[in-house]
Amino acid sequence: MKPHEEILRSHLEGYPFMIQEVKQAETGWYALTDRGKKRIIYCPDENLLRWSHRWREYLADQGVRQVERYLTTKQREHWISVSVGCYALSDYWEQDTTWFTHPFLQKEGYQVLGETLARIHECFESIEEVYRGRYRKKGILNETRLKNSYRHLHAAMKEMEKETMNATNKWLLYNLFRVAERVKKAEALYRASGVENDQTPLSFAYFPLSSLVYWEEAWYITGLHNPVLVPRHEDTLSILEQIHETGGKEGVRVFLSAYAGRRSMPIRERNYLLALLSYPLPVFSRLENISVFVEEKERMGIDFQLQIRREHLLQCVLETQELCGEASG
Template structure:
């Protein structure tokens, strides 16, 4: 937890602090005005950006989001040294969201509203973050190609599990290369790409008094909005295996913020990364290189996950083709 003078910070707020409890990502304050959370932001520009989109989202009509409490001087945040500090209400009773299509559609609408609010801010450049994603994807593909070629040259002809793993590397590399190429697809216009959180999670959702509640994003890793959506849909589908809920989310999202063909290309690019397969194969090769006992069970599990992801990819690709009107005519 960042070291700051909490007593001095709390004096800027009207609430009288009774007790302070450090948590993993914030300080929980018991005050005469109810429980509050005090968050420390490593980047002041991200804090300012976060304040702006929360306020715009509230003005759009969705107020069930953690908003910054103003200080005695009516400031929405404090700057302490090179860090930012914000206070929000702490909600004690947040229930998990029950999976159903109607709720998924509502979630889609809210995220569409959030993304519209975020793209209005000039503080952060979506094109810069897209470029970072392109560079990172190219670099990872290059590194993976090198360790794959080294493993295949040494173990590719050995019988048994090592040869099987070596044979899996080519399709893994093809997926990574395809994902990297799609990030630079000609239908993607960098100047239309906006910044959001790197990965929207299930933990960002809850139900408070029967109403949908959006929470978190206080120490966000940032990327482009399409990665935000892709990570959520991928995780949601792997959890519930319900294409209907995927469609409901995207339908709700597009009611507020229609997706272009280029947007769908980026969704596919982020979803297509063979995350579990890559991690399990990399871990296996490291154990082999270290002459440790290596099992392929994790790889087998990763391949089963990839089968489910492929079902999702096929469906998103179908929606992409349906959305296309003019421009690119090559199949996905």
């Protein structure tokens, strides 16, 4: 037996079932036990695991039983703490992507995702304790990034002034002016959201659709064990982008409708979501490094295409705003 397997087995002795074998797969470690296959979760930050445990138990208390929860030890604890973090076990479901391509399951899956995310956000409504560990990040938008965005745009435009104004460069300069307009719009919405004043609860930086699994005619929420935490609704943004790509405008509508059916999105949060959608992130991936911009500006067309796709998503969301309560200003 390999040393790492021995260490894992020793940590798992506190569980009330027999560990028959410990194995490693592409998605991580798992244990074969006398009660079936179990996922082994390692988290270096116990407070992060506690945050994760909280929303899982909240969903279970709300009647959502098909959620990957942390199994209890012989001492009725939900994880085992060690010097380098903590270990937990859960029931094992493989992450799944096949339901994305099935028309009926696709729509039902988007609905389940909307309701589930709303419940997770709902879980942290009245909790004053805030996670401030190393897995907390500022997120996509903050005051520093917005200020730097104008600086990057100014630098790019100055570089363009050195170039011959042929048709390609005129097109590029025109689009850079449009990018500046998008930044101003995102900045106004960001300030209206109050996120800079730490008024928005934390949530996932990214929520993969593959965390939703369809198995034996039931939906299961899996994974999401060691997330990076950022101000709420970057997870909403990530889901919307994935749904827009796989399910189009109708998929976006189904998801937002399901979310709103469970939880009305306050105007501050809605402003932040719209700010995230308005900010031209695809373009700044290249603009933030002026040397890269100079060398690869002919590839900016790809970035603008990605930005157009995001603007289409923004329009889809705006058209379904009435599903989320009061209109945003």
